[in-house]
Amino acid sequence: MKAIYLTGLKRMELGESRKPEIQQPHDILIKIRSVGVCGSDIHYFKHGQIGRQVVQFPYIAGHECSGEIEAVGAKVTKFKPGNRVIIDPAISCFKCSQCRSGRYHTCKNLRFLGTPASQTSNGLDGCLQEYIVMPEHSVFHLPDEYSFEDGALFEPLTIGYYSLLKSEVKPDQTIAILGTGPIGLSVLMAGKFFHIKSSYTTDLIPERINAAKALGSTASFNSNTTNSVDEILQLEPDGMDCVFECAGQQETIDQGINLLKPGGTLVLIGIPTFQRISGEIDLLRRKEIRIQNIRRQNVCTELTIQAFQQQPANFNLLKTHHFTPARAQEAFELVENYQDGVIKAFINWD
Numbered sequence: 001m002k003a004i005y006l007t008g009l010k011r012m013e014l015g016e017s018r019k020p021e022i023q024q025p026h027d028i029l030i031k032i033r034s035v036g037v038c039g040s041d042i043h044y045f046k047h048g049q050i051g052r053q054v055v056q057f058p059y060i061a062g063h064e065c066s067g068e069i070e071a072v073g074a075k076v077t078k079f080k081p082g083n084r085v086i087i088d089p090a091i092s093c094f095k096c097s098q099c100r101s102g103r104y105h106t107c108k109n110l111r112f113l114g115t116p117a118s119q120t121s122n123g124l125d126g127c128l129q130e131y132i133v134m135p136e137h138s139v140f141h142l143p144d145e146y147s148f149e150d151g152a153l154f155e156p157l158t159i160g161y162y163s164l165l166k167s168e169v170k171p172d173q174t175i176a177i178l179g180t181g182p183i184g185l186s187v188l189m190a191g192k193f194f195h196i197k198s199s200y201t202t203d204l205i206p207e208r209i210n211a212a213k214a215l216g217s218t219a220s221f222n223s224n225t226t227n228s229v230d231e232i233l234q235l236e237p238d239g240m241d242c243v244f245e246c247a248g249q250q251e252t253i254d255q256g257i258n259l260l261k262p263g264g265t266l267v268l269i270g271i272p273t274f275q276r277i278s279g280e281i282d283l284l285r286r287k288e289i290r291i292q293n294i295r296r297q298n299v300c301t302e303l304t305i306q307a308f309q310q311q312p313a314n315f316n317l318l319k320t321h322h323f324t325p326a327r328a329q330e331a332f333e334l335v336e337n338y339q340d341g342v343i344k345a346f347i348n349w350d
């Protein structure tokens with residue numbers, strides 16, 4: 001079978017790999033149909049690492065995917081060959097102290113598609129290959145009304161949903177989302193299930209600002225051409241109940257602290273490329289700001305699928321670019337350089 005390898009920094013190559021096989025009774029063999037290119041994949045492409053997780057080349061990236069079941073293990077009950085599925089890239093052990101406390105996403109033995117090993121964690125090849133094997137608990141039925149690309153979008157959407165849960169935002173509160181790439185837009189889209197009163201958004205890329213408007217942002221600002229903080233505070237002088245930082249930049253962290261009302265929550269979702277972040281302690285302390293970090297998501301796939309089935313959103317606004325596996329290099333370069341108004345690019349297998 002074919003696989004797309006990261007063979008060096010900024011170099012993707014299509015090559016051959018051995019087709020995986022079902023080994024455990026709860027395993028499912030899945031033919032991959034669509035893979036979304038994520039900002040975190042780009043970190044590996046561009047820098048060869050995220051923090052302590054360092055790529056050993058050649059390496060198979062990718063974790064946002066959907067596919068079709070080819071075969072199931074002897075004890076699989078919920079799925080059969082031919083089923084269209086959404087894949088949760090996380091494989092937890094369900095035995096360690098983190099799993100026993102319900103924190104499956106910070107499992108001590110976690111394996112996650114397209115994540116290299118570190119000193120403290122296991123590595124796992126990604127889904128940029130024709131077939132993968134996943135345990136039954138990481139697989140979910142893709143509802144008929146969704147395409148395979150929609151199916152691959154569910155992974156970032158679950159992060160939006162989980163971020164809202166962790167923010168403890170309440171109905172009729174006001175939020176700001178700083179950075180409306182796929183994750184910021186996922187927060188915006190999931191916000192409707194939490195009955196947010198107003199969602200203010202900022203970005204630097206016109207297409208992302210327009211997508212946020214089309215997806216129901218109360219007001220959407222370009223921080224390149226306007227002082228977004230002043231603009232938002234003019235409309236909401238009391239400030240925000242929650243700010244979702246989705247850019248991974250020091251500047252947006254500072255903006256978030258300025259935008260929050262006393263008692264507000266700063267939710268950090270963006271992945272910075274630098275090692276440390278800072279904040280003005282005078283403001284953080286006086287406003288008694290709570291900071292909530294987000295690590296992917298925990299048990300939100302089913303909840304997110306159900307939520308969107310009740311209120312289907314326009315996934316098409318996020319799906320901007322489509323590539324064949326042979327053009328993976330182009331797809332990654334496009335996303336790396338924020339070219340052509342890209343929001344989410346997909347690599348689709350036949």
Ligand SMILES: [Zn+2]
Binds near residue numbers: 038039040063155156
């Ligand atoms: Zn992702």
Ligand SMILES: [Zn+2]
Binds near residue numbers: 095
């Ligand atoms: Zn565990």
